[in-house]
Amino acid sequence: xxxxxxxxxxxxxxxxxxxxxxxxxxxxxxxxxxxxxxxxxxxxxxxxxxxxxxxxxxxxxxxxxxxxxxxxxxxxxxxxxxxxxxxxxxxxxxxxxxxxxxxxx
Amino acid sequence: xxxxxxxxxxxxxxxxxxxxxxxxxxxxxxxxxxxxxxxxxxxxxxxxxxxxxxxxxxxxxxxxxxxxxxxxxxxxxxxxxxxxxxxxxxxxxxxxxxxxxxxxxxxxxxxxxxxxxxxxxxxxxxxxxxxxxxxxxxxxxxxxxxxxxxxxxxxxxxxxxxxxxxxxxxxxxxxxxxxxxxxxxxxxxxxxxxxxxxxxxxxxxxxxxxxxxxxxxxxxxxxxxxxxxxxxxxxxxxxxxxxxxxxxxxxxxxxxxxxxxxxxxxxxxxxxxxxxxxxxxxxxxxxxxxxxxxxxxxxxxxxxxxxxxxxxxxxxxxxxxxxxxxxxxxxxxxxxxxxxxxxxxxxxxxxxxxxxxxxxxxxxxxxxxxxxxxxxxxxxxxxxxxxxxxxxxxxxxxxxxxxxxxxxxxxxxxxxxxxxxxxxxxxxxxxxxxxxxxxxxxxxxxxxxxxxx
Numbered sequence: 001x002x003x004x005x006x007x008x009x010x011x012x013x014x015x016x017x018x019x020x021x022x023x024x025x026x027x028x029x030x031x032x033x034x035x036x037x038x039x040x041x042x043x044x045x046x047x048x049x050x051x052x053x054x055x056x057x058x059x060x061x062x063x064x065x066x067x068x069x070x071x072x073x074x075x076x077x078x079x080x081x082x083x084x085x086x087x088x089x090x091x092x093x094x095x096x097x098x099x100x101x102x103x104x105x
Numbered sequence: 106x107x108x109x110x111x112x113x114x115x116x117x118x119x120x121x122x123x124x125x126x127x128x129x130x131x132x133x134x135x136x137x138x139x140x141x142x143x144x145x146x147x148x149x150x151x152x153x154x155x156x157x158x159x160x161x162x163x164x165x166x167x168x169x170x171x172x173x174x175x176x177x178x179x180x181x182x183x184x185x186x187x188x189x190x191x192x193x194x195x196x197x198x199x200x201x202x203x204x205x206x207x208x209x210x211x212x213x214x215x216x217x218x219x220x221x222x223x224x225x226x227x228x229x230x231x232x233x234x235x236x237x238x239x240x241x242x243x244x245x246x247x248x249x250x251x252x253x254x255x256x257x258x259x260x261x262x263x264x265x266x267x268x269x270x271x272x273x274x275x276x277x278x279x280x281x282x283x284x285x286x287x288x289x290x291x292x293x294x295x296x297x298x299x300x301x302x303x304x305x306x307x308x309x310x311x312x313x314x315x316x317x318x319x320x321x322x323x324x325x326x327x328x329x330x331x332x333x334x335x336x337x338x339x340x341x342x343x344x345x346x347x348x349x350x351x352x353x354x355x356x357x358x359x360x361x362x363x364x365x366x367x368x369x370x371x372x373x374x375x376x377x378x379x380x381x382x383x384x385x386x387x388x389x390x391x392x393x394x395x396x397x398x399x400x401x402x403x404x405x406x407x408x409x410x411x412x413x414x415x416x417x418x419x420x421x422x423x424x425x426x427x428x429x430x431x432x433x434x435x436x437x438x439x440x441x442x443x444x445x446x447x448x449x450x451x452x453x454x455x456x457x458x459x460x461x462x463x464x465x466x467x468x469x470x471x472x473x474x475x476x477x478x479x480x481x482x483x484x485x486x487x488x489x490x491x492x493x494x495x496x497x498x499x500x501x502x503x504x505x506x507x508x509x510x511x512x513x514x515x516x517x518x519x520x521x522x523x524x525x526x527x528x529x530x531x532x533x534x535x536x537x538x539x540x541x542x543x544x545x546x547x548x549x550x551x552x553x554x555x556x557x558x
Contacts, residue, residue: 014147014358015147016358016359016360017241017539018146018150018536018539019241019242019244019536019539020241020242020243022358022359022360026353050469051469052469059360059361061363063356063362065352065379066352066353066356068353068356068362070361070362072361074243075243078535079535080245080537081150081535081536081539082147082149082150082536083148083149083150083151084149084150084410084535085411085454085456085486086456087149088464088465088466088467090149091147091148094465094466095466097471098466101471
């Protein structure tokens with residue numbers, strides 16, 4: 001079974017402000033994009049499980065025009081926003097890891 | 106209204122550098138505006154809290170000088186938004202010092218518009234009491250204490266104060282914390298162009314040539330505003346824009362790729378069409394502007410939470426690596442035992458991170474592979490630097506010699522790369538505000554200060 005990280009041409013995360021992280025997953029063609037969107041394993045519930053957050057806090061937005069999917073979640077590290085005590089990733093640039101090995105069924 | 110308005114974005118962040126040939130190509134096209142974004146919240150709350158810039162003053166000077174000189178000598182309006190990174194008074198002053206220095210060196214004279222973005226605490230208290238404040242998504246609700254303890258509070262300036270500066274004859278505008286879009290959209294909106302197209306173009310331009318291939322936040326981009334569409338083109342000959350690269354950039358750092366929320370309204374890019382015009386240029390049309398009933402200004406605040414001390418060391422012994430949690434539990438208890446009551450009362454935090462194991466993702470790390478070695482970061486945060494350094498010192502020595510079940514390497518648990526091992530990290534801040542405030546008059550909140558140089 002292919003993994004999300006294999007099918008994506010770009011998979012990246014970044015802060016969307018100090019309290020949210022947004023993950024962009026882009027595909028080189030419509031087939032890969034469609035395959036991921038239609039996969040039974042690619043769900044908001046699965047994202048929530050992997051980031052230890054509630055499903056209602058996960059926004060998944062498909063961007064057909066550029067064969068991309070955006071996932072926006074609350075920031076997981078820091079006591080109060082990016083760069084606060086206990087943060088691990090101030091820019092949020094390495095937070096896509098939990099999704100890379102997601103199997104696309 | 107002129108046929109078109111040409112705008113040059115110097116780069117995505119003043120101080121990151123750009124290619125001088127790109128700027129020269131931009132100037133040769135006789136632009137109506139040169140702009141530059143200079144700030145962000147990306148690097149965390151320290152810069153707003155402390156008033157320091159992310160980049161060194163020398164970097165600001167290096168980037169600002171050729172652009173400012175070219176703009177003034179060619180009589181092209183020049184705008185810098187989010188000056189000094191966070192836009193608070195000390196940030197803005199730091200940027201203005203560089204501007205004045207360049208003007209002295211180059212004997213430049215012009216009308217300067219300065220737009221401070223500091224928001225008085227009283228204004229925020231009143232807005233909170235009136236129910237005019239709401240948190241941004243995932244941000245906590247605001248309390249009076251959050252406002253009270255903030256070192257600095259700024260608001261993101263929208264297009265109107267920039268327009269006011271132009272109306273007052275400003276040839277150069279240096280503004281505090283700004284909506285990235287205001288820097289580039291104010292002039293076209295003032296000249297009567299469609300706000301939806303102007304804001305969408307500005308959103309693309311604020312990162313410099315980041316929307317190009319190869320992408321580069323550290324290079325210039327040309328935006329051309331027209332009646333019913335706009336064009337974007339990288340100013341380096343070898344760089345191109347494609348419909349995909351420009352459309353994809355619209356989603357960068359945005360929670361929602363289709364809706365751009367600005368103080369005065371929302372831009373809906375769902376029906377935007379991106380077409381290749383020539384080798385380098387993309388044409389964009391169809392973005393729609395929906396004005397909002399209420400003017401909402403985004404507030405950012407930072408408060409000091411203490412000072413940091415840290416050390417970094419390696420563990421290579423497999424028994425140490427297998428017992429990190431047990432060791433750290435013992436270290437935490439030992440530090441607490443060794444501190445006097447007063448220090449315990451002042452409060453402190455002790456954090457451990459394990460690079461090579463789960464330093465970036467913590468409990469979210471899915472790999473579960475046993476590493477051969479681990480980089481251990483020990484961090485102490487306390488109200489004073491002295492206490493943070495003291496807590497770290499206790500934790501470091503305790504970690505080095507901590508006994509645990511099955512220990513065989515009894516001489517020491519850590520490999521320190523440095524002598525001295527401990528570092529002072531200085532003040533630690535956090536975002537006290539990241540909220541929207543309903544505002545009646547943006548020009549009253551961000552009045553322009555005119556100055557003749």
